[in-house]
Amino acid sequence: METARALWRLFLVGVLGCGGAPLAPAESLPREASAERSSASNTDAPWWQGAVFYEVYPRSFQDTDGDGIGDLPGITERLDYLEWLGVDAIWITPFYPSPQVDFGYDVSGYTDVDPTFGTLEDFDRLIAEAHGRHIRVIVDVVLNHSSDQHPWFVEARSGRDSPRRDWYVWSDPATGGGPPTNWASIFEPSAWTLDERSGQYYYHAFYPEQPDLNLRNPEVVSALEDVLRFWLERGVDGFRLDAVAHLFESIELEDNPLLDALRPGGDEEPLQEHVHTMFLPEGYRLLGRLRRLVDAYPGDRVLISEAYTEDAAGLLPFYDDGPTDGVHLPFNFLLMAPEALSAPRFRERIRDASETLQGRPTTWVLGNHDQPRIVDRFDHGGERLRVAKLLALMLLTLDGAPFLYYGDEIGMVTTEPQSIEDVRDPVGRRYWPENKGRDGERTPMQWDGTLHAGFTDGTPWLPIPTSAAGRNVKALRASPGSVLMFYRRALELRGASPVLRRGALTLLDVDPEVLAYRRQHEAETYVVLLNFADEPRTVSLEGVSEVLLDNVREPSRLETAAIQLAPYEAMLLR
Ligand code: GLC
Secondary structure (H helix, E strand, C coil), X not given: CHHHHHHHHHHHHCCCCCCCCCCCCHHHCCCCCCCCCCHHHCCCCCCCCCCCEEEECHHHCCCCCCCCCCCHHHHHHCHHHHHHHCCCEEEECCCCCCCCCCCCCCCCCCCCCCCCCCCHHHHHHHHHHHHHCCCEEEEEECCCECCCCCHHHHXXXXXXXXXXXXXXXXXXXXXXXXXXXXXXXXXXXXCEEEECCCCEEEECCCCCCCCEECCCCHHHHHHHHHHHHHHHHCCCCEEEECCHHHCCCCCCCCCCCEEEXXXXXXXXXXXXXXXXCCCCHXXXXXXXXXXXXXXXXXXXXXXXXXXXXXXXXXHHHHXXXXXXXXXXXXXXXXXXXXXXXXXXXXHXXXXXXXXXHCCXXXXXXXXXXXXXXXXXXXXXXXXXXXXXXXXXXXXXXXXXXXXXXCCHHHCCCCXXXXXXXXXXXXXXXXXXXXXCCCHHHCCCCCCCCCHHHHCCCCCCCCXXXXXXXXXXXXXXXXXXXXXXXXXXXXXXXXXXXXXXXXXXXXXXXXXXXXXXXXXXXXXEEEEEEEECCCCCEEEECCCCCEEEEECCCCCCECCCCEEEECCCCEEEEC
């Protein structure tokens, strides 16, 4: 999976040096148990605090019209499954009109549905049907950039004196010609593209087809606020705010410092520290303004911001209680960083979140549409499914809002393109083969063992792996020991337990290779033991008497305080 990891690195590279103090090496940290959080026990907490979110990538969830691409009616059709699974909310990635260069993250109309995905009426029906099942709906908002096909950009590009020129970020060439600065795009060597007609460059943090909006222009902000209002009035329960680390760039146009490393697959392309292009303070202030807008609506609507930070300190400015304003729930991607299944490394990330966030609500995320599938990210000594359950138990028992990525609950694998001709995600073509892009983690959901896994009657837009014949919802629902049934049971226990939803978390020090923590709420205590080692471990634990969930053995009473853990065994105890 080295190549897929390269893409993950691509996202991380952007935050090097910007996200707060570097972490101490895990091995050198004190071994005592860590800080507790308390405010998570607040019972008046809004619905999203501790809720379980499920990410739906609409292209790949369920097709209903036979074009090989998923759609909104498809999501509606599968709500019974999501209700059965036990999630509290779904987050749907962009379904707006778009040329689909970045598969929807290049928006050419902010207040409509792309015909590929359906209509606004389909959306209304989806919301009503989800709410009828007590499932909340979050949608994505792309503030940083639009598509180059958006009428705003078409107009801005029509000439230097276009009234919308200043809606985007333009600059004359550098003295002597060429791009104004050395700024790199996340997906390209340069973040500047020359507009031949006007002789000026426009800035794009991502693909050239995604020109950055000029958020220093109040008219742009006001247009985006109208977008939020539009969807709030249609009943959404909140927004996932895309790529917020990139919202502003320095107006001084200074070069970013270069790092002593090259981009994987790049042609001698040095990586850079995005000090002038990411995490600018203006961004937090804009988020605060959007939060005030959202808070004016009833129903605890939530703003969730997407930014990869090196550590928990990097998340603090995204909250609304700091020197700047912020959002309700900044995405915490700390669990995505470890590249090895190492208890000390995961423990350190959890400790960092506990100690730094001090009870502020957080999220926990292992997978999404930008990263290789979680089961492929680690060596698992041939125990892929056992490890998938171990990671599931961790995700679903930490103190915060877990985000599940569609298909992870059935142990879907990363299915990379076999040749450059097959690549759909443009970044995978540019940096092939070191970086094959993100197609691998976006393959269609595997519903059953029929042709195309029950996803479509047509030709699926990405190939379905042969493993889908056995690894699908229908088969795994019928198999009591499956990953899917393990997720479902964990979700059921979580749903029924104030301890797991709201209890304070305390890390326990039982064995270096066993990640262990206690969750406590009022008089009730649960303990989670996760053996990250590929060998058995014995730990000693007083005060627990019952195994509620285990990925190796049946739930049972505990007869002794010495608990023998099999390799990669995961236990939830009471
Ligand atoms: C976010 C999205 C990613 C997209 C990028 C640009 O990181 O998750 O898929 O390519 O923003 O919009």
